[in-house]
Amino acid sequence: MAKPRIIIIANNIDEIGGAQRIVHVLGQGLAERGYQTELIGIVPHTPKHLYVVDPAYQSTTLISETWPPPITPSGIFGKYRPSVRRRQATRARLRAEAINRLREELATGPPGVIICAQLWAMEYLRAAGFEWWKVIGQYHASFEAAASGRDLRRALRNYQDVSTVALLSAEDAAQFADAGLKNVRWLPNPLPYWPVKGAALRGNTLTYLGRFSAEKGAEILLDAWGRLDPRFSHWRLQLVGSGPLEAALRKQAAALGPAGERIMFLPPVEDPARVLLASDALALPSLTEGFPLVLAEAMACGLPVVAADCAPGVRVLIRDGVNGLLAGRGDARDFAEQLTKVMDSVELRERLGAAARTSVEYLQAPLVLDQWESLISEVTGGH
Numbered sequence: 238m239a240k241p242r243i244i245i246i247a248n249n250i251d252e253i254g255g256a257q258r259i260v261h262v263l264g265q266g267l268a269e270r271g272y273q274t275e276l277i278g279i280v281p282h283t284p285k286h287l288y289v290v291d292p293a294y295q296s297t298t299l300i301s302e303t304w305p306p307p308i309t310p311s312g313i314f315g316k317y318r319p320s321v322r323r324r325q326a327t328r329a330r331l332r333a334e335a336i337n338r339l340r341e342e343l344a345t346g347p348p349g350v351i352i353c354a355q356l357w358a359m360e361y362l363r364a365a366g367f368e369w370w371k372v373i374g375q376y377h378a379s380f381e382a383a384a385s386g387r388d389l390r391r392a393l394r395n396y397q398d399v400s401t402v403a404l405l406s407a408e409d410a411a412q413f414a415d416a417g418l419k420n421v422r423w424l425p426n427p428l429p430y431w432p433v434k435g436a437a438l439r440g441n442t443l444t445y446l447g448r449f450s451a452e453k454g455a456e457i458l459l460d461a462w463g464r465l466d467p468r469f470s471h472w473r474l475q476l477v478g479s480g481p482l483e484a485a486l487r488k489q490a491a492a493l494g495p496a497g498e499r500i501m502f503l504p505p506v507e508d509p510a511r512v513l514l515a516s517d518a519l520a521l522p523s524l525t526e527g528f529p530l531v532l533a534e535a536m537a538c539g540l541p542v543v544a545a546d547c548a549p550g551v552r553v554l555i556r557d558g559v560n561g562l563l564a565g566r567g568d569a570r571d572f573a574e575q576l577t578k579v580m581d582s583v584e585l586r587e588r589l590g591a592a593a594r595t596s597v598e599y600l601q602a603p604l605v606l607d608q609w610e611s612l613i614s615e616v617t618g619g620h
Contacts, residue, residue, distance in 0.1 A: 241371075241617050242349030243267050243274045244342070246358045250278035250296060251285040253505040254448070255426075255530035256377055260354050261288035262429045266606040268293035272613075273349075277342060279335055279358055280304040286507050288429075297342060299335040299361075304328070332361075339365040350613050356388060359395045371616045372399035377426075378527040379548040380404075380412035382452075385525075393417055400616040405528035408549035424612065425553075426528055427605035428537050428597070435539020435594050436514045438586045441472040443576070444516040444540075446509055446531050447523075449480030454522035454545060456482070456489060460569035461522070461576060462500070463493045469580050474520075475501045477512055513538040517586065518579045522564075522572055523547050528554070533600055536560065536593035541586045543575045560592035 247260050260276055268274040274294040281298050305324045339361060348369040353359045359374060374396040376383065383389040396402045396418060403424040404410040410423040443462075447453045455476060462474055476486065483502070490497040506512055509531065513519065519535035521544035526532075528550030535542050536554065542561040544551050545568075555561035562579065564572040579586050598604075 238619075240270075240272045241613065242346055243272045243352065243613070244277060244349070245274070245352045245354060246277045246279070246339075246362060247354040248278065248357050249280050249282045250276050250298065251282035253286050253507060256354060257286070258288060258429050258530065259377075259426045261292075262427050262602060263352070263606075263609065264294040264296075265289050265292060266427065266602055267609065270606065270610065273346070275342070277339070279361055288507070299338045299342075300331050302331060304331065332364075336361055336364045343367065343370065350617060353399075356391045356395060360391075363395060373612065373616060374399045374402040376402065376404055376409075376413075376527075379406075379525060379550060380409045380416070381548065382525045382527070383413075384416070389416060396420075401612070403612070406549040406553050408552075409527075422612075424608055425600055425605060426530060426533075427602040428533055428600045429530075429602070430510055430534075430537070431601050432510060432514060432538050435590055436516060438517050438539070438541070438583065438590055440515075440517045441580075442516045443472060443474045443518050443520055443580070444477065444512060444535075445474070445520050445522070446477045446506075446512060446535075447521075449476070449478050449482045449486055451482065452523060452525045453480075454524045454547075454567070455486055457524075457545070457567060457569050457572060458520050458522040459486060459489050459493065459500070461573035463496050464570060464573040465496070465577065465580070469577075470495070470499070472580055473499045473501060475503055475512075475516075477503045477506060477509075479505050509534055510538060513540060516540060518543065518576075520572075520576065521545060521551075523551075524567060526551055533597050536597045537600070539590040539594040541579045541589035542593060543572065543579060545572065554597065556596075559589075560596045561589055 245260050245264050264274050264276045276296040278298040280300050305327050308321055308324050351370050351372045354375050402421045407423045410421045413421050445458055449455055490500040513535050519540045519542045521532050523545055526548040532554055545566045546563040547566045557563040562575040564575045
């Protein structure tokens with residue numbers, strides 16, 4: 238029996254980020270299993286990052302020009318300013334062009350299954366129309382994060398009539414269902430890689446790997462770092478990433494005195510495994526998360542992890558004291574206490590790291606792809 242055509246749509250497919258890594262892993266895995274697979278990004282991103290050396294899937298970006306950032310008019314007559322009207326006109330033109338191109342892409346072959354990775358991309362798909370296609374929606378953050386902003390209303394509006402919506406934890410799926418989104422299930426994201434062996438854990442490097450933005454809580458980590466006992470002066474902290482808070486974080490680090498001198502800022506990396514395997518612990522101080530890929534990757538690398546208890550997805554991954562340590566969300570003092578435990582004991586690092594690696598074996602790509610194939614067969618009725 239012929240396998241259905243698969244299209245995976247995301248906001249962009251070129252940026253360094255968890256969502257981008259996942260769509261490429263999923264696209265490659267399904268293509269290697271015989272599905273005609275295409276990845277579609279709405280907007281371009283510079284620089285463009287290559288996640289798969291020899292992709293078995295096709296990829297397309299609908300908009301070739303740089304997407305203009307939003308502009309907030311100031312004053313009563315701000316929306317009439319020429320600069321505001323020009324930017325709004327440009328965004329409207331590019332959006333219309335993207336919707337037309339998406340319609341053309343959908344019409345280039347028989348309908349199959351669309352996996353829509355993000356809400357903004359789903360809004361474009363709705364505008365283009367998806368008659369005859371089966372649609373699997375995704376949401377990569379927690380229900381709490383959705384309910385605290387506009388995303389819950391957007392999800393209820395845009396995913397109400399799709400075939401199913403894949404959430405990242407059973408708790409999030411239940412909460413979305415209670416809010417009115419009935420066609421839900423939970424399905425974990427696959428790991429992009431599985432190291433042959435775990436990290437050595439014989440050094441003194443604590444790693445943060447993620448975006449420098451408010452929800453990721455890097456400033457809480459720096460606060461915790463400044464609270465550590467001087468006996469840990471042989472440890473260093475590396476913050477790997479970029480984002481709007483980088484300047485503020487560098488300033489905060491400089492204000493820590495000698496402790497700040499042991500903080501390194503490094504740019505984003507395409508191969509996080511290299512960084513993680515050379516680390517001795519991972520810190521995840523986020524204020525909100527979904528099912529954090531970097532946490533799962535660190536655990537696959539056998540790293541002991543200290544994470545803020547900020548989302549159901551974190552609690553799915555970590556059993557406190559068994560395969561990692563949890564700290565109170567936004568609590569720098571508690572985070573420092575949990576860091577002290579792992580930094581003070583090689584034996585604890587090894588025990589937590591070994592348990593962490595074993596506990597995420599079920600996230601290896603082949604096993605998660607089996608679940609995706611079952612879901613695809615279910616929504617297509619086995620055709």
